Amino acid sequence: MHELSVTENLLEITLRHAQKASAKSVTNIYIVIGQLSSIVDDSVTFYWDLIAKDTIAQDAKLHFERIAIRLACLECSHEYQPDGDDLSCPKCHSSHIKILNGEEFFVEAIDIEN
Numbered sequence: 001m002h003e004l005s006v007t008e009n010l011l012e013i014t015l016r017h018a019q020k021a022s023a024k025s026v027t028n029i030y031i032v033i034g035q036l037s038s039i040v041d042d043s044v045t046f047y048w049d050l051i052a053k054d055t056i057a058q059d060a061k062l063h064f065e066r067i068a069i070r071l072a073c074l075e076c077s078h079e080y081q082p083d084g085d086d087l088s089c090p091k092c093h094s095s096h097i098k099i100l101n102g103e104e105f106f107v108e109a110i111d112i113e114n
Contacts, residue, residue, distance in 0.1 A: 003043035006105075007051060010044070013107055014057050023112035026057035034067045034104035069102035 010031070018026050033039050041064045052058045072079045073089035074096045080089065088095045 003040060004047050006039055007044050007047035010107065011048070011052055011055070011057060014060070014110055015055060017110055018056055018112055021112055021114070023056060023114060025113045026060040026110060027113055028061050028063060028111035030063045030065065030108040032065045032067060032104050032106050032108050034102040035069045036099065036102040037105050039105060065108070067101050067104050070100040072098045072100050074098055
C-alpha cells in the first residue's frame with residue numbers, strides 16, 4: 001500500500017517540474033528503482049492511472065529502470081552482486097557488508113510538451 005504515497009510524491013514532483021517548465025502536458029517519466037526497494041512497478045502504474053487523472057500528466061507513460069544490488073564486504077573489500085537471498089561475502093563469508101547499489105528511488109527524467 002505504500003506505493004500510493006510513493007505515487008502521490010511522484011505526481012507532485014512531476015507537476016512541480018512541469019509547471020516550472022510551462023508544460024502543456026507530460027509525456028514520459030523515467031523512474032530508477034533499486035532492486036532492494038520494495039516498490040512494485042505495476043502498483044505504481046495502477047495508482048498513477050487513478051491519481052494523475054485530470055492533470056497534465058494523465059497520459060504520461062511511466063518507464064521503470066531497475067538497479068541491481070551491488071555490495072562491498074567491509075572485511076576483505078570484495079565488491080560483488082549477491083546470488084539469491086544470501087548477502088554474505090562470497091569470498092570470505094562475512095556478513096559485515098555495505099550496500100553500494102540497490103536502494104535507489106528517483107525520477108531520472110521527465111519529458112514534456114510545451
